[in-house]
Amino acid sequence: MKNILLLAGLLLAALGSWAFYPKAAATPEYMQLSLYSSAGKPTLVMISPTGEVTQEKLLTKTKGEYKYQAQLLVKLNELRGLGWQVVEMQQTETSTPDLQHPLLGPDVVSTATYLLERR
Numbered sequence: 001m002k003n004i005l006l007l008a009g010l011l012l013a014a015l016g017s018w019a020f021y022p023k024a025a026a027t028p029e030y031m032q033l034s035l036y037s038s039a040g041k042p043t044l045v046m047i048s049p050t051g052e053v054t055q056e057k058l059l060t061k062t063k064g065e066y067k068y069q070a071q072l073l074v075k076l077n078e079l080r081g082l083g084w085q086v087v088e089m090q091q092t093e094t095s096t097p098d099l100q101h102p103l104l105g106p107d108v109v110s111t112a113t114y115l116l117e118r119r
Contacts, residue, residue, distance in 0.1 A: 025119070026119050028117050028118065028119045029049040029117070029118045029119075030049060030115060030116065030117055031046065031047065031048055031049055031079070031084060031115075031116040031117075031118070032045075032046070032047040032113060032114070032115055032116070033045075033046050033047075033072075033075065033076065033079070033113070033114045033116060034046075034047075034111060034112065034113045034114070035058075035068065035069070035072045035111070035112045036109065036110075036111050037068065037109070037110045037111075038107065038108075038109045038110075039107065041057070042057075042058045042068040043055055043056065043057055043058065044056045044058055044071070044072065044075065046075075049118075058071050069112075072112065076114065079116060082118075083118045084116040084117065084118045085116065085117055085118070086114050086115070086116055087115050087116065087117045088114070088115040089112070089113070089114050089115070090111075090112075090113045091110070091111065091112045091113075092110070092111050092113075093108060093109070093110040093111075094108070094109045094110075094111075095107070095108050096109075
């Protein structure tokens with residue numbers, strides 16, 4: 001009888017410790033969100049984890065220099081509510097002169113790119 005209780009206790013301890021065995025971490029998903037602005041025409045581009053690309057022309061009646069960044073921030077907050085978090089951000093500004101019209105100012109393209117991760 002003691003042997004049966006000892007065996008049952010060991011079996012219960014083994015099964016109980018297995019419940020706390022570390023599980024494999026879920027593979028993370030990544031998404032990219034970019035704001036392209038060229039000649040005052042901003043476009044919000046989102047690349048989903050499945051590779052689907054969506055583009056949205058940003059329009060606003062708000063005045064000010066940062067009106068489109070505000071819309072980008074609203075989109076980032078929506079995605080954060082869905083479990084996404086920003087892991088990397090990169091902002092660039094490229095200036096290319098117009099060779100056909102040298103007296104005009106150069107074309108300036110600014111880009112803000114956010115890499116989002118969800119586990």
